[in-house]
Amino acid sequence: MSDAIEGDRGRTGCSGRDPVRDRDPARDSVLAAALADLDPEPPTDAVDWDRLERALALRARGRLARRSAGAAWWQPVAAWAGPAIPLGVAAGIALFLVVLRLPAEPAEPPEPLLLGDEVAESVYRGDPAHLLRAAFTSEGAIP
8 A cells, every 4th residue: 555545544434435535526627738838847857956955054054053053042032022021911910900809808707606515416327408508508506
C-alpha cells in the first residue's frame, strides 16, 4: 500500500473512508488537461539549485545572526510593556473598586445551630424527613 493511502487512513479513522472526499465529483480528464495547459509543471531540471541555495543563505544571514546573538534580558520585557502596563492599571482600578465595596466592619459569625433531642433521636434512627428538615431549617435549634 502506498504512503499516500496509508496517510489518508490515519486521518479518516477506522473505516478508511474520508467523508469529505466522498462528496467530491468524479475527476474530469478534459478539465485536468485544460488546467495542465494553463499551468504546466515547473521546469525543475532547468533550475540552478546551488545558486538558489546560496542566494537564500546570503539573504538570511543577517536575520540568523541577530537571532543567534540572543536578546538582552530587557528586550522581551520591553516588548510586553505596551500591553502589560494598561492591563495592570485596569486590574488595580478594579481591585480598588472591589475593596471600596467591602463592609467597613466584618460581619458577625452566625450562631451555631444546635439540634434538639427530637432531631438528634431521628438522626440516630436515620429518619430522612427529620434529617432534611434539620439540615435546611433552624428547627430544633436551642437559643
